[in-house]
Amino acid sequence: MNPATNATATATRTHPSTARLRELDLAHHLPAQQNYRLMQTLGGSRIITHAEGVFIHDADGNTILDGMAGLWCVNVGYGRSELADVAHEQLLQLPFYNTFFRTATVPAVELATKIASLTGGKLQHVFFSSSGSEANDTAFRMVRHYWDLRGQPQRKIFISRWNAYHGSTVAGTSLGGMKLMHAQGDLPIPGIEHICQPYKFGEGFAESEDAFAARAANELEERILKLGPDKIAAFIGEPVQGAGGVIIPPRGYWERIGAICKKYGVLLVCDEVICGFGRLGSWFGYQHFGLDPDLITMAKGLSSGYLPISATVVSHEIIELLREKDSEFFHGFTYSGHPTCAAVALRNIEIIEREGLVKRVAEDIGPYLSKALERLHRHAIVGETRSLGLIGAVEIVRQKGTNLRFGNKEGTAGPVVRDRCVANGLMVRAVRDTIVMSPPLIITRAEVDKLVDILDKSLTEAAALLA
Numbered sequence: 001m002n003p004a005t006n007a008t009a010t011a012t013r014t015h016p017s018t019a020r021l022r023e024l025d026l027a028h029h030l031p032a033q034q035n036y037r038l039m040q041t042l043g044g045s046r047i048i049t050h051a052e053g054v055f056i057h058d059a060d061g062n063t064i065l066d067g068m069a070g071l072w073c074v075n076v077g078y079g080r081s082e083l084a085d086v087a088h089e090q091l092l093q094l095p096f097y098n099t100f101f102r103t104a105t106v107p108a109v110e111l112a113t114k115i116a117s118l119t120g121g122k123l124q125h126v127f128f129s130s131s132g133s134e135a136n137d138t139a140f141r142m143v144r145h146y147w148d149l150r151g152q153p154q155r156k157i158f159i160s161r162w163n164a165y166h167g168s169t170v171a172g173t174s175l176g177g178m179k180l181m182h183a184q185g186d187l188p189i190p191g192i193e194h195i196c197q198p199y200k201f202g203e204g205f206a207e208s209e210d211a212f213a214a215r216a217a218n219e220l221e222e223r224i225l226k227l228g229p230d231k232i233a234a235f236i237g238e239p240v241q242g243a244g245g246v247i248i249p250p251r252g253y254w255e256r257i258g259a260i261c262k263k264y265g266v267l268l269v270c271d272e273v274i275c276g277f278g279r280l281g282s283w284f285g286y287q288h289f290g291l292d293p294d295l296i297t298m299a300k301g302l303s304s305g306y307l308p309i310s311a312t313v314v315s316h317e318i319i320e321l322l323r324e325k326d327s328e329f330f331h332g333f334t335y336s337g338h339p340t341c342a343a344v345a346l347r348n349i350e351i352i353e354r355e356g357l358v359k360r361v362a363e364d365i366g367p368y369l370s371k372a373l374e375r376l377h378r379h380a381i382v383g384e385t386r387s388l389g390l391i392g393a394v395e396i397v398r399q400k401g402t403n404l405r406f407g408n409k410e411g412t413a414g415p416v417v418r419d420r421c422v423a424n425g426l427m428v429r430a431v432r433d434t435i436v437m438s439p440p441l442i443i444t445r446a447e448v449d450k451l452v453d454i455l456d457k458s459l460t461e462a463a464a465l466l467a
Contacts (some may be wrong), residue, residue, distance in 0.1 A: 018059040021047050033168075048208045051078035051103035054440045054447055056427065067421075067428045067437040067451055072391075073300035076351050077442040083306045083344050083351075088260055090343040098237055099128075099337045101268045108337035111346045115298075115311060118349075119281050123296060124314040128337040132273035132299035134169025135310040136236070139269050139295045139330050146267075146318050149325045155233045159223055159266075161197045165243035166236065166271055176235055177244075193227065195219040197241060198249035201384050201395055205403045209250040216249075224264050234267035235260075235296075239285025241275035242438070245431040246393035248386055254289040258455045259422040267294040273310070273389070276299030278441050281362030281389035288388075294318065304348045309341035357441040361389045367446055372452040379459045381413065381466065390443070394455065398466075405433050406466055414467055420458035426451060 013420055015021065030036065030043055039045065045057035069187060072173030075080035084403040090107060097105055112126035129135050141156065149154035160166065162177035164427050173181045174188030183399060196203060197220050200327070204212030224232050235257065241247035254369040261268045270293040275285030276363040282288040286296060299310035320327060325451045352358060373392055383397035383430055398406045406413040421435070429436050439451065
């Protein structure tokens, strides 16, 4: 399934030496989510120079299988010439124009129409921005504005989950449930509550799947009743929590959550930034779980990461109220509906459709990955493997048959396994003591085998280091 690429052939630009690039990196560049003292100790960043298919290459000459699809996003793989071509064409015709002055561009209108056809039903209205964080900020403001217009301004509270990730802006970080992020900047902001995550391996290990699903979902109803149903604006959740450690909810969890939201008139916001565009084997995660959200947010796979673009899709009921009340929504970004980004996203969706990638993930490569990961159960330090579509996780434990961790706190073993994987040619991520992965949707069976082979070897090496 790997596309024909021209990334290496056209890589003719002359760069400074690798050593000089690392010096400049330390002197001037601030990478995302980093300990800058540690970066200094390590001598700077790994410099990625080019990529094709499912492989990235660094300045030291290493070829690495990208088990993270960049950052959960390069769904159609690297080196797609037609995405570069459509960007070039659009840049020549109309590189940029805003949407502030009652204006729109052809790519933005066409992309909104295409997204509405994929979401269907009541989800017919699309607001564009540039990142998942901005898309979730937009949902936050839209929901609160909606309740104001409904004459219920007291409905301000959003309920989210611990360990959720909804972005790095002030609102996005607050909506998310990452306590280390909350500790910086006096977050979360008021009006945001958190309940437990549906993480059975970590928080419901000894319970039956049904009992844990009921307990985790019931926390939502308990919190609504505690705070007052008339105070709750919305519940926001990722269909599968990605950055939190690939938390795949137990059967029945989302069905219960949806019913609770409807019972109390609470809006449901699905964060599809990671799960959207085929990652779970459906166009969107809410479709996989049979949900009926009022808003969804998306980014990443929308353009396969080729250009920054995101969207908040809003139900017809919400937009009709704004129209009825003749209310302006005082919200927007310079790059909302950026025509070049929209043109690339539109072609990216065309590729996903043309190559049948969503169906392939559901019926072929997703199940193949799940079966391949089972080979890792032979390791004494593997407590569980889990996957859905092309998103997966491996739990690292110190005692087989338990969820006990190495060391005095979580996060001791995960980085050890991750570092061995990267050294052996596989890019994965460690979330505390969970190894997570989300390879491009074009990955072949042979490449899945390679991914699992490297995991297998790295677990053996890590076990010796952790002993």
